[in-house]
Amino acid sequence: MKHKNISIFIPHAGCPYQCAFCNQKIITAQEKLPRAEDVRKICSQALSEMPDISDTEIAFFGGSFTAIPEAYMLELLETAQDFIGKDKFSGIRISTRPDCISRDILEILKKYHVTAIELGAQSMSNSVLKANRRGHTAEQVVKSAKLIRHYGFALGLQVMFGLYKSSWTDELETGWQIRDLKPDTVRIYPVVILKDTKLAEYYQSGAYPLFPLEEAVAFIGQQMIQYHEAGIRVIKCGLHASEFVEKDMLAGYYHPAFRELCENHIYFSKINSLMIEAITNKQKLPEIFAVRPDCISKAVGQKKTNVNYFQNQYQIRIKIIGDENLDLYEVKSAEESVCI
């Protein structure tokens, strides 16, 4: 069953810092802070209009929920209580900064039926965190993640790919350390350079070169496989396609279907490996590949890019078929190999 969120955005409220990449006003496309009456209206409307509210949570996203003034935080949480329980929503999710978690705050969140906490880890390299003005350290990510787990909340971690001064080594180590914290979920946000941010200044001055988009897609695809193999769900990959982001971005790793690009690449590299293996073993090139049935289009690729690549490269029209016994991202050659 697919998890759903009733998202209530809290733009920039409670942030003790101004991170180099952030322009929350653009990302959430609103400047007004929601009050109790807004929460009531959004939740009532969702309750009456949604055909299926199972596995649905109220989600306070967009700012640093636990850093907003306590009276305001309690106003939002109190209001949400009327919409949680039998025949209503299953709980509350929040997102916040790693340095805005304490035992006292977690006690409050427990009392108000918060079930999941997402931390904006962004990078596990202290020099990258500093260069991007995050104002917290990787050690604080580790400490808060462990405390959240200790209190029995579901843990989500958000990471950014391609931050200012981040090297391939930093990216690899971040992935490795995030997996080591065993979150339930991960969101991967490849950097999009928005107007009116520090990153925009660095980029325009030439001090911030970007990795090629294809390399970013290939790298993030590999990370997605590794998260999947570690039992961690990647619930988001790429900023959601929005006219606001497209209008206000200067550069970065943006595509309206970024996740799909990464997943297309995962299947491309797996099929390509099977081709290379056949060539190495002097076997007939495989033409039929099996994947999980709901992944056939990912393996075919957007606009059939994968199928067309193998047609051009090997003069073979590959065929993708479904096999319910296969796992996500698993690919098998679906025919007998014949020696040549």
Ligand code: SF4
């Ligand atoms: S990224 Fe989060 S913590 Fe940083 S300025 Fe934006 S909302 Fe605040």
